[in-house]
Structures are given as C-alpha cells and as structure tokens.
Amino acid sequence: MPITISTAAAFYRWRPGAWLRVTGPDAAVFLQGQFSNDLRQLGPAGEVYGLWLSLKGRVVADSFILRGAVAGEWWIGSYFSAAAVIRERLESHLIADDVVIEDCTGEWSGITILNTEATAWSWGWAAGADRFIFSGRRGGSDVVECVYRDGAGEPPGVVAGGVEVGDAAMKSRRLASRIPAVPADVGPGDLPNEAGLEQVAVSYTKGCYLGQEVMARLKSMGQVRRRLVGVKGVAGVLPATPAPLFLGARQVGDLRSVVADELGGWMGLAMVSLWQVPAGSTLALAAGADAAAVVLLES
Numbered sequence: 110m111p112i113t114i115s116t117a118a119a120f121y122r123w124r125p126g127a128w129l130r131v132t133g134p135d136a137a138v139f140l141q142g143q144f145s146n147d148l149r150q151l152g153p154a155g156e157v158y159g160l161w162l163s164l165k166g167r168v169v170a171d172s173f174i175l176r177g178a179v180a181g182e183w184w185i186g187s188y189f190s191a192a193a194v195i196r197e198r199l200e201s202h203l204i205a206d207d208v209v210i211e212d213c214t215g216e217w218s219g220i221t222i223l224n225t226e227a228t229a230w231s232w233g234w235a236a237g238a239d240r241f242i243f244s245g246r247r248g249g250s251d252v253v254e255c256v257y258r259d260g261a262g263e264p265p266g267v268v269a270g271g272v273e274v275g276d277a278a279m280k281s282r283r284l285a286s287r288i289p290a291v292p293a294d295v296g297p298g299d300l301p302n303e304a305g306l307e308q309v310a311v312s313y314t315k316g317c318y319l320g321q322e323v324m325a326r327l328k329s330m331g332q333v334r335r336r337l338v339g340v341k342g343v344a345g346v347l348p349a350t351p352a353p354l355f356l357g358a359r360q361v362g363d364l365r366s367v368v369a370d371e372l373g374g375w376m377g378l379a380m381v382s383l384w385q386v387p388a389g390s391t392l393a394l395a396a397g398a399d400a401a402a403v404v405l406l407e408s
Contacts, residue, residue: 112363116160116351119127119222119223119271119272119273119274119299120176120185120220120221120222120223120271120273120274121151121220121221121223121247121273121274121275121278121279122219122220122263122273122274123188123218123220123221123279124217124218124219124255125186125187125188125192125214125217125218126187126188126189126190126191126192127172127185127186127187127190127191127192127194127195127196127212128184128185128186128187128192128212128213128214128216128217128256129184129186129192129196129206129211129212129213129214129216129311130177130182130183130184130210130211130213131182131183131184131185131197131208131209131211131382132177132181132182132183132208132211133181133200133207133208133211134181134207134209135206135208136182136183136208137181137183138155138206139199139203139206139208140174140183141159141315141318142317142318142319142334143183143198143199143202143318143319144159144160144174144318145159145160145161145162145163145301145311145312145318145320145321145324146158146159146160146174146303146310146313146315147312148174148310149315150312151176152244153244153371154175154241154243154244155175155176155243156173156174156175156176156241156243156244157169157172157173158172158173158246158309158310159171159172159299159310159311159312160172160306160310160311161190161195161198161199161319162301162318162320162324162341163173163297163319163320164318164319164320164324165225165320166300166301166320166322166323166327167197167296167297167298167299167300167320167326168291168292168295168296168297168299168300168301168304168306169194169297170185170186170187170188170190170191170194170198171189171291171293171306171310172185172187172190172193172195172294173184173186173187173243173342175187175189175212175241176241177238178237178238179238184241186217186241186256187294188290188293189290189291189292190245190291190292191350192212192214193212196210196212196316199305200395202319206326216255216259217257217258217259218256218257218259218260218263219254219255219257220253220254220255220256220257220263220264221252221253221254221255221279222243222254222255222264222271223247223251223252223274223282229314229372238259239257239258239261240246240255240256240257240258240261241254241255241256241257242254242255242256243256245284245308246288247279247282247286247288248283248284248285248286248288252338257406261340263295265344274305275367277368280366280368281368281370281376284339284366284367284368284376284377284378285339285376286338287305287308287337287338287378289304289337289365289378293308293336293339293350293366294365294366294378294380295365295380298397299337299380300327300333301324302322302327302333303333303335303337303380304336304337304380305336307324307327307328311324311338313328315327331377332383333363333381334382334383334384335382335383336380336381336383337365337378337379337380338378338379338380338381339376339377339378340364340376340377340378340379341370341374341375341376341377342367342374342375342376342390343374345374347367347368347369347375348364348375348394350364350365350366350377351363351364351365352364352394353394353395353397354381354392354394355392355393355394355397356385356390356392356393357388357396357397358396358397359385359396361381361382361385361386361392362379362380362381362382362386362392363379363380364377364378364394365378365380366377366378379392
C-alpha cells in the first residue's frame with residue numbers, strides 16, 4: 110500500500126549525500142549480493158534500508174535502495190554517505206556484471222515531512238519517475254521522505270501548510286532517537302552491531318553478500334565489545350567532534366556527534382567500551398578532567 114500523509118506539522122529541506130541510478134539486466138542480482146539487507150523485503154513504497162560493508166564487516170556507507178519506475182531500474186539514496194564512496198564500493202566489485210551506475214546526486218532534492226498523524230495524501234503529489242515517497246529514518250514515528258528531481262517541484266501542500274525546521278532541530282530529533290549518521294557516528298572502523306544497526310539494516314537469512322560471514326559470526330557470538338550510546342553534557346561550550354572520552358586517565362571511547370539542548374547543555378552519541386564503562390558512568394573530555402563533563406544515558 111502507498112504511504113499517505115495528512116496535513117504536515119513540519120518539514121525539512123535537504124540535499125542527499127548520494128542519489129545513484131543503477132540499471133542493467135544484472136542490477137538486482139548484483140545489488141542483492143552487495144547490500145546487507147534483503148531486496149526482497151521492500152517496504153510499502155518499494156524501499157529497503159541497509160549498509161554497504163567491507164569484507165571485514167565494517168560500515169563503508171548506508172543507504173536506502175528503492176525500486177525505480179521502470180523495469181530493471183534501482184535507486185540508491187543516502188542522507189549522509191557520499192555518492193563517490195558508494196559508487197567506488199560498488200564498482201570495485203563489478204566484474205562481468207551487466208550493470209550501469211550513474212551518479213545523479215546533484216540533480217535531486219528532498220523534503221522530510223514530520224507528522225504524527227500520517228493518514229491521507231491530499232496534495233496531488235505522487236511518486237513517479239521523478240519523485241519518490243518513502244518512510245525515512247529521522248527519528249520518531251511517521252517520518253516520510255519526499256525526494257524529487259530538481260525541476261519536478263516540491264510538494265506544494267507541505268510548504269503551504271507546514272512549518273519549516275532547520276538543521277539543528279533535525280539533528281536533535283535524530284540524536285534523541287539514537288539514530289546514527291554514517292559515517293559520522295559509525296564508519297569504516299566500526300561494526301553495524303556496535304551501533305545497533307543489525308536490527309534494522311542486516312539480513313541473516315538472505316544468503317551471501319559482502320561482509321555476511323562476519324555478520325553471521327557476530328550473531329552467533331551475541332555481543333560486541335563497544336556500543337554507540339546516548340550521552341548528555343553539562344552546560345558549557347559545545348564540544349568539537351570527534352573527541353576522546355576518558356574515565357580517569359584512561360580513554361574509553363570517543364564522542365561522535367553533539368547538538369545543543371534546550372537546557373543550555375548538549376546531547377550526543379558516543380562509541381564506548383562496554384567492558385570499561387558501566388551504565389550511568391560519568392566521563393570527561395580530557396584525561397583527569399572534571400568527570401561531570403559527560404553523563405552516559407544508557408549502555
């Protein structure tokens with residue numbers, strides 16, 4: 110069934126980090142053998158979220174894959190992962206596959222609709238060759254992405270009936286929901302399971318794909334040594350990221366993303382050692398510094 114929307118409470122304009130068109134007789138089979146999630150599990154709007162992993166199971170990039178308007182056409186879209194990174198990752202594994210990858214990122218724009226009561230689409234703006242409508246990953250429920258080719262026109266009812274929000278508000282929403290950005294919060298040095306992405310972005314049943322053997326081993330082990338956790342900082346200067354985090358004189362993790370909160374402090378995401386940092390610990394931004402600088406919300 111199609112995604113439907115009522116009056117927009119708020120909207121956010123953005124430009125994709127990547128928007129690639131993949132075509133050719135072998136496109137579906139090739140993508141299925143490279144992507145961490147199962148293309149057979151497409152959502153209601155024809156989308157699936159997943160990762161592009163290295164041979165060692167590290168996170169190279171993330172994206173949605175969407176079914177195109179014509180047979181054999183697929184689109185790869187990412188909020189933050191760079192088009193050049195995803196394209197290089199894919200083309201490095203193209204051998205005899207009849208697949209064409211085009212970087213169309215500069216030609217597309219997006220609007221995120223933030224709405225807690227998505228019930229009826231009423232603006233005459235529907236998905237098509239130059240427009241995609243699909244469930245997003247911005248935080249909270251009922252987040253819908255409208256991505257369109259420049260010149261195709263943004264949804265008129267969104268702009269007329271909604272309130273535009275800025276970058277800081279969208280980042281706050283994402284961090285409050287513990288949704289990592291790739292590669293800022295989880296990247297080439299990290300495993301999907303360290304950021305909780307195995308729950309939404311990894312298939313354990315689809316068969317072989319690059320990094321699949323590592324994912325299978327991690328599933329059998331049942332745990333990782335590090336975890337991306339929510340943190341909250343006291344009032345003061347917003348820290349630059351990435352930044353090391355210390356428990357006493359020992360570095361136990363690093364701060365990945367931060368945003369100012371409404372109380373004059375800040376909140377963010379940090380990758381920390383589960384073995385060295387118990388839940389509820391307080392950490393510092395420098396060895397031996399004030400341990401009230403960062404408070405872990407969960408582990």
